[in-house]
Amino acid sequence: MSIRLLALIPVAAAISLALSAAVDAVALPLFLDTTGTILATALAGPGVGIATGVVTSAVNTLRNPTFWPFVVVQIIVALYAWVAARAGLFRSFRTAVPAGLGLGVIASLTSTPISYLVFGCTTTGGIALTTALGKALGLPPLGACFFGSFVSDFGDKAVTFALVTSVLHALPRRTAARFPWALRAIGAA
């Protein structure tokens, strides 16, 4: 791994953790906690993306230990983002947003068993409340848990993909060309 890619990992992980300040300002029910993972993957490939996801989870765990079991989700997100980058799905919002919605489904499918088995579907207040809503609608326990995860992940991942697409297109070509996957991800190479 080159020094530039090594330097990218902590920056991308810190982006994931610092974006909460922007989310708080607009009061939207979003996490954007996989932004750095997706961005690092789109810029530098799956190895850097996975490392970013693991570092993000590790540092998040120091603030709240309940984040660590979800490191698997970060790895799945990095692999999915790599497939999306290879296919050039970051070339426009028209391709990125559906890809993000697809990731929302996969992320909630991945996080549901962890949330159900480890935390009894109580990972955050919002997920607990939507899970309770799912139970009130007559869904079985695992189905209600998936409903809770799905509601929180579906829109979040679409917005994250759209944001990463904006960043990739806003990067000067000279800067983008320094990262091995950036131009291919936006369909320019």
Add this chain to the structure above:
Amino acid sequence: MTGGGRLHPFTLLAIAAALPALAWILPAPSGGLAMATIALGLAASRGLRPGLRPAVLTAAPFWLFLLLLHDVPTTIAIGLRITTMVASFVWLVATLEPARLVEAMIAAGWSASIAYLLAATLSAVPVLKARARRIVEAQRCRGLSPRGGIAARLRALRALALPLVLSALHEVDERALALETRGLVPGIRRTPLAPPPDPAVEQAARWALLLACLAALARRFIVPRFI
């Protein structure tokens, strides 16, 4: 120093990992209760403010949400496991000095790059958060309104997030240059300046914790009435 501060960093990590693992593996609620008691005891040994209070405050909402979603026996079983996990990590964070961990990792032959990743991320997060707050204030001064419908809020989010992410990415080259001048080439081995002592008894204790987890796991698969 109280609460395990003199222990080798790997021993601290082993204890913090073994307690939640055993809380999940051992039969509920007695196994979870025993592990939660030990973990809360360790957290309390660091004092009320840095240890016990954050552990209790972090675990409390989970009990509330569990009661909302489950019956009382399930709430107690899962709640004790989550409490063990939270309390043992709070104890770990209050006890483990990052510099000692880095020295221990380097002494054990780990790449200096891994130690850099954790340390650099921890130092970059507060810097980027402060920058995000400045960008929010600057954009508000320019008339950006973070209120209104979802579309307006998403546009506002883009105006806030884009400068933050782009400015962070522009720093990557500076950081790479700084690393290169300090000789942090990936894969290079460093000599630790003051490696923490790792007595044989602590090494044996770490193996014992691993074996205890494996034995509890094996017993759980053999005895079907385990939860």
